[in-house]
Amino acid sequence: MGFFEEVWGALEESSPKLKTEKTLKLFERFKAGEFDDFSANEIVNEQSKPSYSALCEITHPSSVEKRRRLDTNEGKAVFLHAIAHIEYSAIDLGLDACYSFQGLPKEFYFDWLEVAAEECEHFLMLEKLLNKVGGKYGDYPVHSSLFEACRKSETLLKRMAVVPRYLEAGGLDANKKMTEKVARLKDETAKDILGALAIILRDEIDHVSKGTKWFYYACEKEGVSPDAYFDIVESVLPNSVRQRESVNIEDRLKAGFKCEEIKKLTTKETKC
Numbered sequence: 652m653g654f655f656e657e658v659w660g661a662l663e664e665s666s667p668k669l670k671t672e673k674t675l676k677l678f679e680r681f682k683a684g685e686f687d688d689f690s691a692n693e694i695v696n697e698q699s700k701p702s703y704s705a706l707c708e709i710t711h712p713s714s715v716e717k718r719r720r721l722d723t724n725e726g727k728a729v730f731l732h733a734i735a736h737i738e739y740s741a742i743d744l745g746l747d748a749c750y751s752f753q754g755l756p757k758e759f760y761f762d763w764l765e766v767a768a769e770e771c772e773h774f775l776m777l778e779k780l781l782n783k784v785g786g787k788y789g790d791y792p793v794h795s796s797l798f799e800a801c802r803k804s805e806t807l808l809k810r811m812a813v814v815p816r817y818l819e820a821g822g823l824d825a826n827k828k829m830t831e832k833v834a835r836l837k838d839e840t841a842k843d844i845l846g847a848l849a850i851i852l853r854d855e856i857d858h859v860s861k862g863t864k865w866f867y868y869a870c871e872k873e874g875v876s877p878d879a880y881f882d883i884v885e886s887v888l889p890n891s892v893r894q895r896e897s898v899n900i901e902d903r904l905k906a907g908f909k910c911e912e913i914k915k916l917t918t919k920e921t922k923c
């Protein structure tokens with residue numbers, strides 16, 4: 652089987668155990684030099700429904716269970732389930748980048764397969780914590796916003812702008828807020844959750860940096876100015892770019908955001 656067929660197999664896999672196994676193994680084989688042909692296939696498939704639709708009830712984002720108090724096991728389960736779902740979706744986003752954009756340099760596939768492998772580690776880490784508080788992935792309804800955004804961004808330029816550089820970058824802001832909230836709890840599980848959030852944040856800075864790198868690559872290839880970033884995001888996700896309460900300036904800078912871009916996202920006086 653060629654590289655893209657292997658990636659498709661992992662992408663379509665709906666069992667979390669098998670998906671993470673297949674993805675992690677594929678990345679090991681990639682690093683061992685097993686794949687060298689990245690020329691585009693004649694037929695490129697498109698995922699018609701998210702792989703988790705076999706496990707989770709999909710609902711509108713506004714109907715997703717709101718986080719309850721974090722000092723109960725049930726509250727922690729809802730919280731961990733929501734993050735585990737983002738990580739599970741992110742495995743597919745990494746794999747989908749590898750599969751949908753064929754015929755690119757080998758480095759592109761290394762980068763997004765590495766992202767997919769790290770998302771597997773994030774998911775497995777959260778799944779373990781979720782099991783510890785008595786839950787499992789699939790217990791609560793989920794939204795499919797990340798999958799929809801992925802399908803709507805069909806070119807490399809749009810995909811890199813929207814998925815890693817807009818949605819995953821939003822995760823940098825969210826991680827900081829969640830960390831502050833969990834840090835107020837003083838129990839053992841909270842300590843474990845904080846450890847997981849720190850690992851996720853460290854890796855996500857790198858995922859967003861990779862998004863920045865390939866966004867600039869796509870801009871150059873298509874003769875588009877990187878200044879068009881917000882317009883590209885708006886063309887895929889209308890009315891989504893708005894100023895937010897808290898922006899993780901430090902980590903966004905590390906991930907390759909320009910100060911002017913960060914300033915557009917916050918109402919607060921920003922020095923960067």
Ligand SMILES: [Fe+2]
Pocket residue numbers: 738741769770773851855
């Ligand atoms: Fe992640």
Ligand SMILES: [Fe+2]
Pocket residue numbers: 741766770819854855858
């Ligand atoms: Fe990520």
